[in-house]
Amino acid sequence: MKRKEFIKKAALSSFAVLLGTDIVFGSKILKGYTPIALQGPDDPFTLFKKDKGMVVLNDKPWNIEAQAHLLNDDITPNASMFIRNNGLVPEGIDANTWTLTIDGESAAIQKTYTLAELKSKFKHYTYQLAIECGGNGRNEFDPPAKGNQWTVGAVHCASWTGVRLKDILEDVGIKSNAVYIGFHGVDKHLSRDPKKEPISRGCPMAKAMQDETLLAFKMNGKDIPLVHGFPLRLVAGGWPASVSGKWVNRISVRNKVHDGTKMEGAYKVPCNPVAPGEKVKEEDMCIIESMPVKSLITSPKTGAIISGKSLKIRGHAWAGELEVAKMEYSIDFGSTWTSCPIGKPANRLAWQHFSATVQFPKSGYYEIWARATDSRGLAQPMLLPGWNPKGYLNNACHRIAIKVK
Amino acid sequence: MESNFPTSLRIVIIRAMLKLAGLLLLILIAGGVYLIRDIHLKNAAYEASIAKTVVEDTFNEEEWDKIENGIHVRTGLIDAEGLMTVVSNCTSCHSAKLITQNRMSAERWNETIKWMQKTQGLWELGGNQEIIVNYLVTNYPSKKKGRRMILENIEWYELEN
Structure with missing residues (x-):
């Protein structure tokens, strides 16, 4: 869709919210009016400082993904970072009055810190963390899964600075029966019902206590952009991005698996494999933890027509909690694979970079397929991995199309 | 029965009554709509209080x-x-x-x-x-994708290398 049309559409669909559902009634009142916030330069690209090549999947709430070639940087800049929202981006945030409360059945006490206290009391750490939406690649599942139809671009690896969640939890005191942490943020439910949380997920204590699990206040060296969680975001690299809660003001230490919004009915896959399209009961679904091994060719952009017989490619690979041990590519649909060097991660849970010079035997149409293998020996499948009702964890090989003249 | 009013005046009165009836009907419909949409309108009022500033734009009825x-x-x-x-x-x-x-x-x-x-x-x-x-x-019929789709909608471009 053209951007101009898009802006108009976004503005008008918001009006429909303003006026309830009666379009005829609504059109009479709204004729000629649009909220100032949705006009002119305030399109999502300007609003969130995103590259014009980003693809808007949804405007209510905002869900925007990158394309592979926009993710070529080693550290993803804000301009190329996907946006995934479950609710409405909060308004009127004041970092000066921001607090974080630790509570829950398994917290020794309930304790509240101001943001300034968090920054001054605890040591700061910076990590590059690969964070991928659990539904990245959903568009390929057949039968299709409902929800935002992410293709390949719901992943990023930015540099996050903050304090370790474990340092805070240890300062508060954790009871021995602690099982899980759950985050709470200030984003609003789409219905604007203040009693409903759009999302409140979390992770087991073991993940919460990892060195790299941060309560971050900086992204790529600057204040976190509003849409990515300003002023405080939980970041848990290698796990579905929904664990990395935005606009966090409360962490509950639970004596059971957290039961917040989207812990049930979402971010789960069948505990045992199922046939495509099979119905699966909620009790037979298991919570996604580490994301699977995956890679992206980020240069060149797909569709290149080249005149020589060789081409430099580069990209990134990541493996959830693990490291990528091997990187390969194929130009003959998997008949042969060629290994290429894969760099060490900047730190645990950062994505790793690869590059290669691909040789083509003759003119024609090619696809370059990339395949990463993790430290356990599990490789990306060329076909779609196991079908699941919600369309998560598609780590099938990425490929780009090339024509050699 | 023969009316005391001249024909033209009668038409004016009938027209006025029709208009009144029409207006009443509109009020009834609007009232009904209001009741049905009450919850949504409450939401709307809440949203409207946030998005207070509205300005003229180019959208028209057409x-x-x-x-x-x-x-x-x-x-x-x-x-x-x-x-x-x-x-x-x-x-x-x-x-x-x-x-x-x-x-x-x-x-x-x-x-x-x-x-x-x-x-x-x-x-x-x-x-x-x-x-x-x-x-x-x-x-929007569902499309068969199989286990892997053909790469589609490729934007071809010349790459110097």
């Missing part, structure tokens, strides 16, 4: 539901039987993009509607449900 090349411009939905039922019941809460990017069978759309009613505050659709689902499966 553009509101304009169809261009078979597409409902405001939502991007295909103009076909059931369009406005879909527009008024679905796109007031979520983007039409969520409809057009999802291609499901009637059974799965019905399940999705049930889910939206259970968890997202969607109202009972009554007879409109069939109209909506028919519109969706007719205009």
Whole structure:
């Protein structure tokens, strides 16, 4: 869709919210009016400082993904970072009055810190963390899964600075029966019902206590952009991005698996494999933890027509909690694979970079397929991995199309 | 019975009465709409208090539901039987993009509607449900993707290397 049309559409669909559902009634009142916030330069690209090549999947709430070639940087800049929202981006945030409360059945006490206290009391750490939406690649599942139809671009690896969640939890005191942490943020439910949380997920204590699990206040060296969680975001690299809660003001230490919004009915896959399209009961679904091994060719952009017989490619690979041990590519649909060097991660849970010079035997149409293998020996499948009702964890090989003249 | 009023005056009175009746009817309809939409309007008032500043723009009545090349411009939905039922019941809460990017069978759309009613505050659709689902499966039929799709819509470009 053209951007101009898009802006108009976004503005008008918001009006429909303003006026309830009666379009005829609504059109009479709204004729000629649009909220100032949705006009002119305030399109999502300007609003969130995103590259014009980003693809808007949804405007209510905002869900925007990158394309592979926009993710070529080693550290993803804000301009190329996907946006995934479950609710409405909060308004009127004041970092000066921001607090974080630790509570829950398994917290020794309930304790509240101001943001300034968090920054001054605890040591700061910076990590590059690969964070991928659990539904990245959903568009390929057949039968299709409902929800935002992410293709390949719901992943990023930015540099996050903050304090370790474990340092805070240890300062508060954790009871021995602690099982899980759950985050709470200030984003609003789409219905604007203040009693409903759009999302409140979390992770087991073991993940919460990892060195790299941060309560971050900086992204790529600057204040976190509003849409990515300003002023405080939980970041848990290698796990579905929904664990990395935005606009966090409360962490509950639970004596059971957290039961917040989207812990049930979402971010789960069948505990045992199922046939495509099979119905699966909620009790037979298991919570996604580490994301699977995956890679992206980020240069060149797909569709290149080249005149020589060789081409430099580069990209990134990541493996959830693990490291990528091997990187390969194929130009003959998997008949042969060629290994290429894969760099060490900047730190645990950062994505790793690869590059290669691909040789083509003759003119024609090619696809370059990339395949990463993790430290356990599990490789990306060329076909779609196991079908699941919600369309998560598609780590099938990425490929780009090339024509050699 | 012969009237005491001259014909022209009688017409004026009848017209006035008709207008009054019309106005009453409108008030009744509006009242009914208000009652039905009460919850939504409360929400609307809340939202409106946030988005206080409104300014003139170029949208006019013609553009509101304009169809261009078979597409409902405001939502991007295909103009076909059931369009406005879909527009008024679905796109007031979520983007039409969520409809057009999802291609499901009637059974799965019905399940999705049930889910939206259970968890997202969607109202009972009554007879409109069939109209909506028919519109969706007719205009956005599910595509067979198999285990891997062919790469499509490639934008070819010359690369110097």
